[in-house]
Every structure is written in structure tokens, then in C-alpha cells.
Amino acid sequence: MEDLLALFPETYETSRECFRQNLAVIQKQWTAAELSHHRLPGDEDLTIDWIQSNALVKNEKILILTTAEHGIEGYVGSAMQQRFIDKYLPRLDPRTTGLLLVHAINPWGMKHHRRVNADNIDLNRTFLWDETFDPTFNPEYDFLNDSINPVKPIKNLAWSKLNFYANLLWKTILKGLPALKHTLLIGQYRYPQSLYYGGKEYPDETCTLINLYRQAFSAYDQVLHLDMHTGYGPRFQMSLVNSVLETTTSREFEKRFGYPLVVAANPEEFYAIRGDMIDYVYALQKHEFPEKKLFATSFEFGTLGDDLRGQLGSPRAMVFENQLHWQGAAHEKLAAQVKHDFEELFNPVARDWRVKAVADADQAFDGILKAECYIAE
Numbered sequence: 001m002e003d004l005l006a007l008f009p010e011t012y013e014t015s016r017e018c019f020r021q022n023l024a025v026i027q028k029q030w031t032a033a034e035l036s037h038h039r040l041p042g043d044e045d046l047t048i049d050w051i052q053s054n055a056l057v058k059n060e061k062i063l064i065l066t067t068a069e070h071g072i073e074g075y076v077g078s079a080m081q082q083r084f085i086d087k088y089l090p091r092l093d094p095r096t097t098g099l100l101l102v103h104a105i106n107p108w109g110m111k112h113h114r115r116v117n118a119d120n121i122d123l124n125r126t127f128l129w130d131e132t133f134d135p136t137f138n139p140e141y142d143f144l145n146d147s148i149n150p151v152k153p154i155k156n157l158a159w160s161k162l163n164f165y166a167n168l169l170w171k172t173i174l175k176g177l178p179a180l181k182h183t184l185l186i187g188q189y190r191y192p193q194s195l196y197y198g199g200k201e202y203p204d205e206t207c208t209l210i211n212l213y214r215q216a217f218s219a220y221d222q223v224l225h226l227d228m229h230t231g232y233g234p235r236f237q238m239s240l241v242n243s244v245l246e247t248t249t250s251r252e253f254e255k256r257f258g259y260p261l262v263v264a265a266n267p268e269e270f271y272a273i274r275g276d277m278i279d280y281v282y283a284l285q286k287h288e289f290p291e292k293k294l295f296a297t298s299f300e301f302g303t304l305g306d307d308l309r310g311q312l313g314s315p316r317a318m319v320f321e322n323q324l325h326w327q328g329a330a331h332e333k334l335a336a337q338v339k340h341d342f343e344e345l346f347n348p349v350a351r352d353w354r355v356k357a358v359a360d361a362d363q364a365f366d367g368i369l370k371a372e373c374y375i376a377e
């Protein structure tokens with residue numbers, strides 16, 4: 001059990017160092033493997049790192065594993081990436097299988113324990129195939145913005161919570177919970193300091209990843225892409241979240257992978273997203289590489305749970321953390337509590353949670369890699 005817990009890094013820097021040290025091990029199997037990085041502008045030492053290799057004999061298929069698109073989710077993401085490298089990579093066939101392992105799509109967010117990048121952009125709202133960052137998209141967001149983006153410091157946690165829930169209740173009565181959830185989560189392109197903001201153009205991080213994805217499709221006939229996330233779904237059962245552009249049903253995938261919980265990112269099974277990265281990968285395949293085979297999915301490790309408490313606690317923790325970032329708090333203890341709640345939403349410390357998360361990842365890696373013929377039955 002201690003071994004499993006050691007997978008979870010404490011800081012962005014130690015996680016990156018650990019990732020980079022995998023190169024020598026991977027080169028024993030993939031002799032051509034290389035470590036590359038893209039440095040973000042600014043004074044901080046922040047890089048998107050990746051280990052990449054062609055197949056040794058013939059580029060038939062590639063395995064892509066990405067982490068920390070939502071920065072803070074990269075702590076659990078890195079643990080799962082390391083698990084994959086330790087346990088599953090040795091079972092792939094380097095003669096026919098290439099690799100693209102990406103550490104921290106959003107290194108600023110990972111380092112600073114935020115979900116967004118340095119410009120408050122949710123990168124998973126930026127992967128727009130048509131590049132239309134339309135500020136008028138999702139007009140209903142205006143109705144929510146005052147309650148989720150309060151422009152004053154946090155003074156009292158109990159009072160703020162009461163206020164937040166009362167506001168939410170009132171708005172739920174007016175619009176209904178499904179509509180409210182849809183409006184909040186689908187994304188918006190006009191409030192740069194609010195939640196689920198997608199920005200005005202492709203951010204640096206997004207461009208970097210798009211280039212890597214295009215290279216992968218150019219070089220291989222088959223692409224398998226696994227992307228690591230935390231925060232939504234039941235606390236003790238990781239969900240595989242498929243793109244809405246995937247045509248096979250979730251039930252069919254549950255059977256195929258021998259995995260108990262697969263959902264599609266639509267309002268009925270999960271929630272709808274504009275500018276989703278996995279959707280972009282599907283769009284790229286459809287528009288530019290229709291002859292190539294693709295399966296891409298997100299591992300979504302639930303944290304607070306999907307009961308009412310979890311469903312309300314999750315936006316609450318996100319709203320307060322965002323308010324703290326922009327407006328501050330009356331005192332340090334208050335700030336620490338807000339940060340703690342946010343951390344628990346995306347990187348839970350409980351040992352039993354972490355052990356179960358690794359077990360779920362194992363089950364999913366095993367099922368997917370077998371079904372997609374990356375490892376033998």
C-alpha cells in the first residue's frame with residue numbers, strides 16, 4: 001500500500017522530475033525515446049514535458065497519455081501516469097507501438113494548485129475546432145454570474161456558504177437544476193475572472209497539444225488516447241468519460257472493457273462541454289484523418305461524490321477558490337480553509353481513496369489496452 005501512495009507527488013517540481021527520470025527506463029524498450037518540453041513564457045520554470053518515441057519496426061499504433069489539463073488534477077494524473085509506466089508500458093510491443101506521454105498540459109495550474117491556467121482559462125473549453133471564441137455564446141450565464149463570481153473578499157465562511165446556497169436554491173427554483181448545471185458547465189467566453197472561461201483564442205498550451213495530436217495522427221494508423229481528470233462522479237468509482245462524438249454506446253464500452261462505469265459527455269450521462277479536448281481529437285480524426293482508427297477517453301476520478309452534497313459542494317468549492325484568487329479573504333485562516341476544500345475536490349488525501357483510485361485505473365488500463373489490442377489477452 002505504501003508503494004501505491006508513493007505514486008502521488010507533493011509538488012509540481014517533484015512530479016516533473018520523477019516523470020523525466022522515466023526516460024532512461026523507457027529507452028530500454030524504446031531505444032529511440034526522447035524527452036522534449038515546451039517552456040511557458042514568464043519568469044517561472046514551467047514546462048509541458050513529453051516523452052515520445054516511434055515504434056522500432058513499424059508505426060502501427062500510438063498510445064497517448066495526458067495529464068493536468070486542469071492543473072491541480074495533475075497530482076492524481078501523474079500518479080496514474082507513473083502507474084501506467086511502471087505496470088503497463090512493459091507489456092506493450094515497442095516494435096509496432098509508439099508513445100506520447102505528456103506530463104502537465106497546464107503546468108502553471110498544477111504548480112499553483114489551480115484548475116485553470118495563469119490567465120484563468122479553463123483549457124478544456126479552448127479546444128474549439130472552428131476557433132470561434134464567441135463572447136456571446138451561452139447568454140444564460142449572465143443569470144448565474146453574480147452568484148458565482150462575487151466581487152468582494154470572503155469575510156465569513158458560514159455566511160458566504162449560506163448566501164451561496166440560498167442564491168443557488170432561488171435560481172434552481174426559477175430555472176431547474178439541469179438547466180443551471182448546463183449553463184454553468186458548458187463554458188463561457190466573456191467573463192475572464194469567472195468560472196469555465198475559455199478565453200479569446202487558442203492559448204499556448206492548447207496550440208502545443210494540438211501540434212502533438214496532429215503529428216500522432218500523421219504517423220500512425222491507430223490512436224489510443226487516455227486523459228486524466230478528477231472531481232466529478234461517484235467518490236469511490238472512477239468514470240470513463242467518452243466524447244459525444246464517439247458513436248458506440250457507453251453500455252457497449254462497459255462490456256468491451258469489462259469496466260463498470262462508462263458515460264458520454266452529454267447532459268443525460270455527464271454534462272455537456274464546449275471546447276473539450278477529447279472532442280477536438282475526434283474532430284481532428286474526422287476532418288483530417290478519416291481513415292485512421294481512434295479511441296480517446298477521460299479517466300474521471302470522483303472525489304466529493306455524486307449525491308446532493310457532492311453536487312452542491314463541488315461548485316461551492318470552485319466559486320470560493322476563484323473568489324479567493326481575485327478578491328482575497330479577510331484573514332489567512334479563512335484562505336487556508338478555502339484552499340483546503342478546493343484541494344479535497346481535486347486531489348483528496350485519504351489513503352483509502354488513493355488506493356481505490358489506483359485499483360480503478362488498473363482495471364480500466366487493463367480492459368482498454370486489451371480491447372484495443374495494445375496488450376495481449
Ligand SMILES: [Zn+2]
Pocket residue numbers: 069070073228229230231
Ligand atoms: Zn478535469
